Amino acid sequence: MRILVVExxxxxxxxxxxxxxxxxxxxxxxxxxxxxVAHLTATxxxxxxxxxxxxxxxxxxxxxxxxxxxxxxxxxVILISGSRPLMEADGIxxxxxxxxxxxxxxxxxxxxxxxxxxxRPT
Numbered sequence: 001m002r003i004l005v006v007e008x009x010x011x012x013x014x015x016x017x018x019x020x021x022x023x024x025x026x027x028x029x030x031x032x033x034x035x036x037v038a039h040l041t042a043t044x045x046x047x048x049x050x051x052x053x054x055x056x057x058x059x060x061x062x063x064x065x066x067x068x069x070x071x072x073x074x075x076x077v078i079l080i081s082g083s084r085p086l087m088e089a090d091g092i093x094x095x096x097x098x099x100x101x102x103x104x105x106x107x108x109x110x111x112x113x114x115x116x117x118x119x120r121p122t
Contacts, residue, residue: 001025001115002046006036006061007053007080012104016051019111033059037067044073049118054081065099076118078111080104 003020007013008031020027028047030036033056039046050068052061059067065077078100100114 001048001119003027003049003051003115004036004039004047005029005051006031006033006056006064007051008032008056009053012053012080016111019108022108023112023115025115032056033061033064036064040068040073040075041071044075047075049076049078049115051078051080054079074098076100078102078114078118080106 003025005013005016005020005027007016007029013029013031017027017029028039030039036050036052040050050065052064054061056064061079061081065079068075068077076098080102082104098118100118102110102114
């Protein structure tokens with residue numbers, strides 16, 4: 001699976017990449033929503049999944065996820081955050097397999113499980 005990781009914390013970027021490598025997934029890391037939008041709008045089929053940090057500066061992960069849905073980019077999203085955001089308020093259906101939430105700090109098993117759930121048909 002090809003995964004775009006959108007995370008501004010270098011240590012979390014490295015941990016995610018290491019976990020994804022152990023799970024035999026390839027990953028591209030960007031540190032902000034602007035770079036993520038550039039990747040996802042230029043070639044949305046390049047990625048199978050996006051892992052978003054909710055605490056990005058400027059545009060939050062939730063705001064970016066909502067924008068992707070408005071643009072009809074239906075790539076599965078895993079939102080990672082230290083606190084659980086209000087999903088329904090942002091038009092995100094948490095019950096969908098296209099959207100998963102993983103609390104920071106997360107374990108290898110947490111990330112693996114979220115990826116498996118996001119890969120199920122809705």
